[in-house]
Amino acid sequence: MEEVKDALGSWGFFQIVNHGIPVDVLEDMKKGVLGFFEQDSEVRKQWYTRDRSANRVVYNSNFDLYSAPVTNWRDSFVCRMYPNPPQPEELPPPCRDILLEYSSQVMKLGCSILELMSEALGLEPNHLWDMGCATQLQVTSHYYPPCPQPELxxxxxxxxxxxxxxxxxxxxxxxxxxxxxDQWTHVHPIQGALVVNAGDLLQLITNDKFVSAQHKVVANKVGPRISVASFFLTDLMTQNPKVLEPIKELLSEDNPAKYRSTTGKEFLDYFYKKGLDATPALTYFKI
Structure with missing residues (x-):
């Protein structure tokens, strides 16, 4: 608990081993992602769309192509896996079975981490869960082809x-x-380990006790590079959405709320409209 508190309060990142997800599940997930992206483009394009709300399964390159200042050297495949996962036939065959298994395992792990985080904040173990911090799970697989001029x-x-x-x-x-x-540090891969990092909404509700750190991925002549990011999000329904604001138990006279109330939908709509850049979306919600 103390290690989690220290890591999220300073770096915003940590790596974990002995997390309970078997190594063969991790390896099969990477193979499934590689299998999807290395299909013929005619096969892949049936999943392609730029409308993130159109399907629970979305394949594209640069979701923020028309809003961000630059484009990035990677393609992505996004699946909304919880609470209403796609039917198996909705998922591409190369990663169909493993995506369902991997998502189930990651969901269990995420709930355990949320419990640790709650207790690290001095709250009841189920506090962050009850707030809706794992209402949705989005699994995004990235494929970085070898880049002939990574410096560009x-x-x-x-x-x-x-x-x-x-x-x-x-x-x-x-x-x-x-x-x-103010220094960029490599997050060196550890065989069998997983990286955990805080996001903007966690920093908002913890009133800066946990920080959402800036990070990036450099292009590489070696590849393809594969990564799988599982995002724990709040309810994005437009009817009766949960209001997100700094947790009252963490506030005091000397530590007033630093962010205004919002909803997950409002926050993510702004995040996607703004696109990826060095200015966190969280800045817009500061008091």
């Missing part, structure tokens, strides 16, 4: 994540960097 582009631009927590599986090629004390 980025794998993913400097940014912060929008949700509560992200559980990331990266392969052994590396390239992920986190900003800590």
């Amino acid at each position: 582009t980025m794998g993913i631009t400097e940014h912060t994540d929008a949700g509560f927590i992200t559980i990331l599986q990266q392969d052994q090629i590396g390239g992920l960097k986190v900003l800590y004390k």
Whole structure:
């Protein structure tokens, strides 16, 4: 608990081993992602759309193509896996079975991490769960082709994540960097480990006790690089959405709320409209 508190209060990132997800599940997930992206483009394009609300399964390149200042050197495949996962036939055959299994395992792990985080904040173990911090699970698989001139582009631009927590599986090629004390530090891959990081909404509800750190992925001549990011999000329904605001138990006269109330939909709509850049979406919601 103390290690989680220290990591999220300073770096906003940590790596975990002994997390309970078997190594063969991790490896099969990477193989499934590779299998999807290395299909013929004629096969892949049946999943392609730029409308993120159109399907529970979305394939595209640069979701923020028309809003961000630059484009990135990677393609993405997004699946909304909880609470209403796609039917198996809605998922591409190369990763159909493993995506369902992997998502189930990651969901259990995320709930355990939320319990640890709640207790690290001095709250009841189910506090963050009850707030809706795991109401939705979005699994996004990234494919970074080998880049002939990596100095001219980025794998993913400097940014912060929008949700509560992200559980990331990266392969052994590396390239992920986190900003800590104004310096970029490599998050070196550890075999069998998973990376956990805080998102903007977690920083908002904890009133800066946990920080959503800037991070990026550099392009590489080696590849393809595969990563799988599982985003824990709030309810995005437009009817009766939960109001998100700094947790009252964490506030005091000396530590008043630093962010205004919002909903998950309002926050994510702004995040997607703005696109990925060095200015966190969270800045817009500061008091």
